[in-house]
Amino acid sequence: MNLKASFILILTTVLLASCNQEIKPTALTVNAFKDSIQLAKNTLIIDVRTPQETLEGYLPSSLNINFKNESFLDSAFAKADKNKNLFLYCGSGRRSKLAATRLVENGYENVHYLNDSISSLVKNGMLLTTKTKEKWDKWYSNTEYIYGKEVNQFFKSVIDSIPPEGGAALFPAEGEGRNAVYTARLGWKVDAFDLSTEGKRKAELLAKEAEVALNYKIADYGKPELVNTTYNVIALIYSHVPNKVRVKGNEALIASLKPGGFVVLEMFSESHKNSGSTFGPKSDDFLVSIEELRSEFKNLSILLIEEKEIELSEGYHQGKGVVVRMIAQKNRKDG
Structure with a gap:
């Protein structure tokens, strides 16, 4: 194999390896999450819990996109610009990791998630809001009947x-x-x-x-x-x-x-x-x-x-x- 052919082979291998590098979401500790959402520019905070869970309290500036909903990706595409820095959180950290991974798999690059629970944020001084009426109004604004039409x-x-x-x-x-x-x-x-x-x-x-x-x-x-x-x-x-x-x-x-x-x-x-x-x-x-x-x-x-x-x-x-x-x-x- 001549020098030119060897160079092309090495270059191709490097390029393929570079292309195959997997983009992954960034796991953040509580302190890193707090600092990042305060300091980062062009951010969007996403609460991936169910709407009912958010009634117990949520970060005031967050957007609720329910990961359990089949239309999670469609909602994300409609509401979350791919150029933004996305910061996800949930009840325990499990769903936020799964949701963040799914977003990365679908073209989002700047995705971060809290690798801990929402209660850990509260313990570290972050305040939640519980605007109950507004949340229930949003919850019931869907055309479907959330708990069905049949009697308990x-x-x-x-x-x-x-x-x-x-x-x-x-x-x-x-x-x-x-x-x-x-x-x-x-x-x-x-x-x-x-x-x-x-x-x-x-x-x-x-x-x-x-x-x-x-x-x-x-x-x-x-x-x-x-x-x-x-x-x-x-x-x-x-x-x-x-x-x-x-x-x-x-x-x-x-x-x-x-x-x-x-x-x-x-x-x-x-x-x-x-x-x-x-x-x-x-x-x-x-x-x-x-x-x-x-x-x-x-x-x-x-x-x-x-x-x-x-x-x-x-x-x-x-x-x-x-x-x-x-x-x-x-x-x-x-x-």
């Missing part, structure tokens, strides 16, 4: 066994209205409330579709402004709010319950955060325990309370979850 099966099993007889039912934090609409179809007078105007809008559309009436207002769970001894049934179906808000709100709910009336509850248990599920709250501040519920409803007769692993198939809730179920009744002599 546990609630259905209870409400089907109680004759309406002109009774009134209340649905706090009702969202898109599936349980309220089902109850109205049974002949109940139905009131509902939620922080989200988008949730109210979709609930009213669902009620129109079912040809029933709902009295749905915008209200804070902690300050629902209810009239005492009004309701025969109060349904708390995945009505997750911060603990302090829940405790305060439940006092008003109990006062609004008629003597002999029922509270029907299904919510995610504190054990749910260790279930491996990708849906539902993961913070203790949004989860419940049997002990907490016994304390909050101590003046009611608790007919059923249990923690149970169930298989959910309700829109975004797909798969195994750990829930607490409760049926409690107000004593007939109370008023």
Whole structure:
């Protein structure tokens, strides 16, 4: 082989090796992540958790692109310029790494991810925002019904066994209205409330579709402004709010319950955060325990309370979850 041929062979080998060098996302420690998003130019911070997870708190300047969504890449292409420095984070660091790798594989070069949890950012002084109304409005603004249109099966099993007889039912934090609409179809007078105007809008559309009436207002769970001894049934179906808000709100709910009336509850248990599920709250501040519920409803007769692993198939809730179920009744002599 002559010198010219050898040179061409060496040059070709070097070029091929250079082309084959894999571009990888950059893993960042908590401190490096903090410094980078403050100092880097032309940046975009992306929260790759589910919209429901972001309700527990998110970085104020971040954009939510759900990695679990099938349209993750399409959303990224639409919202994230490939020339920007992208900084990804999630609940534990696992999804942000997977998401960052996928972006790099699809042409993004300046991709960085927090190789740690969002809670580690908080411990290191970064503040999260919890603009709950805005997040729920965004969550419910999709055309699809996030939790489906069908009634929750546990609630259905209870409400089907109680004759309406002109009774009134209340649905706090009702969202898109599936349980309220089902109850109205049974002949109940139905009131509902939620922080989200988008949730109210979709609930009213669902009620129109079912040809029933709902009295749905915008209200804070902690300050629902209810009239005492009004309701025969109060349904708390995945009505997750911060603990302090829940405790305060439940006092008003109990006062609004008629003597002999029922509270029907299904919510995610504190054990749910260790279930491996990708849906539902993961913070203790949004989860419940049997002990907490016994304390909050101590003046009611608790007919059923249990923690149970169930298989959910309700829109975004797909798969195994750990829930607490409760049926409690107000004593007939109370008023």
